[in-house]
Amino acid sequence: MPIIVNLDVMMAKRKISLNELSEKVDLTLSNLSILKTGKAKAIRFSTLEAICKALNCQPADILEYRDEN
Amino acid sequence: MSKTNNFVFTVLKIVSWLIFVGLCIEAGGLIVNFIFSLYKPEFVHNLYQKLDLSEIYNKSKWAFFGMYSFILFISILKAYLFYVVIKLVTKINLLKPFNNFVAQQIMQISYSTFLIGIISYVARQTAKNLQHHGYVVDNLNQFWEDSQAFILMAAVIYIIATIFKKGVEIQTENDLTV
Numbered sequence: 001m002p003i004i005v006n007l008d009v010m011m012a013k014r015k016i017s018l019n020e021l022s023e024k025v026d027l028t029l030s031n032l033s034i035l036k037t038g039k040a041k042a043i044r045f046s047t048l049e050a051i052c053k054a055l056n057c058q059p060a061d062i063l064e065y066r067d068e069n
Numbered sequence: 070m071s072k073t074n075n076f077v078f079t080v081l082k083i084v085s086w087l088i089f090v091g092l093c094i095e096a097g098g099l100i101v102n103f104i105f106s107l108y109k110p111e112f113v114h115n116l117y118q119k120l121d122l123s124e125i126y127n128k129s130k131w132a133f134f135g136m137y138s139f140i141l142f143i144s145i146l147k148a149y150l151f152y153v154v155i156k157l158v159t160k161i162n163l164l165k166p167f168n169n170f171v172a173q174q175i176m177q178i179s180y181s182t183f184l185i186g187i188i189s190y191v192a193r194q195t196a197k198n199l200q201h202h203g204y205v206v207d208n209l210n211q212f213w214e215d216s217q218a219f220i221l222m223a224a225v226i227y228i229i230a231t232i233f234k235k236g237v238e239i240q241t242e243n244d245l246t247v
Contacts (some may be wrong), residue, residue: 042245
């Protein structure tokens with residue numbers, strides 16, 4: 001998929017675990033895992049907002065577009 | 070899920086099982102008769118449900134085996150159709166019905182129904198043709214009088230299956246939306 005989710009990179013920079021992040025953004029571990037492993041098909045703005053707030057970053061820090069070709 | 074829906078679904082399961090058993094008995098009886106007619110032609114005048122095809126057999130064995138093959142194929146396909154229906158009603162989870170298994174089963178039902186309709190139609194036309202050549206085939210019409218209904222049903226089920234497949238896609242996308 002051309003959209004790459006760099007959630008693990010930001011989590012490592014902010015030194016926050018998956019459990020802590022799931023509590024902060026009010027998302028289940030399984031959903032967060034789906035996002036982290038790149039299996040998600042879509043993300044709600046509300047979720048993106050909550051993650052950016054929790055990790056103190058911009059959407060561009062988490063989402064990256066990479067052309068498959 | 071309301072209690073009424075559950076009750077209707079349970080009734081549907083029971084009815085499907087009853088019809089399936091009936092169709093299996095019919096198909097089994099026809100298969101046994103077919104095998105008997107190969108080795109003991111005297112049984113041809115008293116087949117399943119008192120069917121008498123001795124006239125066709127005496128006139129032409131090919132016509133007899135051809136028409137009997139149509140009857141056999143249609144009855145086996147009908148039994149298979151209800152087997153798929155039973156598989157579907159047994160395994161479906163009404164709380165989360167939109168999954169690939171259900172979509173596949175509905176598509177399978179559509180294909181089987183279409184096949185039954187087409188073969189019934191071809192058999193009916195073949196029987197009409199044989200009638201023009203002097204064969205008495207009136208007693209065979211009971212096996213393929215509903216061919217058009219099966220084709221119509223197949224078309225409707227195919228549309229439902231296509232809509233269901235779209236539902237599965239939307240469900241999957243919804244499940245993977247965080």
